[in-house]
Amino acid sequence: MSVIAELSIFPMDKGDSVSPYVKRALNVLKSSGLMFQLNPMGTVIEGDWDSVMAAVSDCYKALEADCDRIYMTLKIDARKGREYGMLSKVAAVE
Amino acid sequence: MSVIAELSIFPMDKGDSVSPYVKRALNVLKSSGLMFQLNPMGTVIEGDWDSVMAAVSDCYKALEADCDRIYMTLKIDARKGREYGMLSKVAAVE
Amino acid sequence: MSVIAELSIFPMDKGDSVSPYVKRALNVLKSSGLMFQLNPMGTVIEGDWDSVMAAVSDCYKALEADCDRIYMTLKIDARKGREYGMLSKVAAVE
Amino acid sequence: MSVIAELSIFPMDKGDSVSPYVKRALNVLKSSGLMFQLNPMGTVIEGDWDSVMAAVSDCYKALEADCDRIYMTLKIDARKGREYGMLSKVAAVE
Numbered sequence A, B, C, D: 001m002s003v004i005a006e007l008s009i010f011p012m013d014k015g016d017s018v019s020p021y022v023k024r025a026l027n028v029l030k031s032s033g034l035m036f037q038l039n040p041m042g043t044v045i046e047g048d049w050d051s052v053m054a055a056v057s058d059c060y061k062a063l064e065a066d067c068d069r070i071y072m073t074l075k076i077d078a079r080k081g082r083e084y085g086m087l088s089k090v091a092a093v094e
Helices: A019-030 A049-064 A085-091 B019-030 B049-064 B085-091 C019-030 C049-064 C085-091 D019-030 D049-064 D085-091
Strands: A002-011 A035-039 A042-047 A069-079 B002-011 B035-039 B042-047 B069-079 C002-011 C035-039 C042-047 C069-079 D002-011 D035-039 D042-047 D069-079
Touching (some): A002 A019, A002 A049, A002 A085, A019 A042, A019 A049, A042 A049, A049 A069, A069 A085, B002 B049, B019 B049, B042 B049, B049 C069, B069 C049, C002 C085, C019 C035, C019 C042, C019 C049, C042 C085, D019 D049, D042 D049, D042 D085, D049 D069
Antiparallel strands (some): A002 A069, A035 A042, A069 D069, B002 B069, B035 B042, C002 C042, C002 C069, C035 C042, D002 D042
């Protein structure tokens, strides 16, 4: 199954400017080898379930080190028989 | 307050290909006059609270006409003193 | 359409203890006249679209007064022909 | 860290009545040994990160067997030093 996920993650105990922590998570995704696409409300990732969830866990653990409270949302659209879903989903509605 | 929202909306009663309905909602956003940015997991919108929520309602009502069950997620990041948030949020973490 | 929504809303600029602000939003829902059910990750509300979205806006505006950054998630399941959806949805899976 | 998560998961290719599949996921959570609490818009789970995410994966894989398209949302509130968070979070705002 092609799994497309959108991850938003940030600390709740670091004040209202959280970009350094979002950047830390983004760097984890950059080194995950997965296709990803940043947008103002999260980062979309594509891969198989286990690879995507491993990357999500790595992002969480990168913040867990020095954050006392973390908020995360994950939206997933998993579909059989889909390839390059990030591109095809957008093309289908534009 | 600058309100940035990400909307995902689709019918649950039309089978697993929902792009015609997502396209219908996207067209509502296109005619809303609000800045928007499509991504594989939703559409990010920016404006003041009332304009953003009016656009969200218009998207819902465009589907309500002929859909028996609708699923929607809305994520909102509202911040005082921010302008062009969609651009600045991405720039702050890239 | 019966609209069931789950609202989570909190400030990002008040440190990691946000319960006073969640309580403020919950009080708005209590006085909305809508059926609601609190859980550890949000509050589920049931009503028609306009009433539910008006209550969500009132919760947001109750926080906007003294919060510089607000994060909100809203999940909606709207369905034709459903009554007492909060009860029937749970009963259908227990 | 105490991890509280809310999971919503359903197939998009089975029509608008998805309770048999939600029930299947709920049964996975029941046998996970984790504390959980069902509500009309999802199921709240509490545990450590790895146990919670393993349960989420088991729920997904229980549906993957015979569903062609799956939609999932996961909200997570992880906090250091919290015990029985599901109870204390609700008590703090009621």
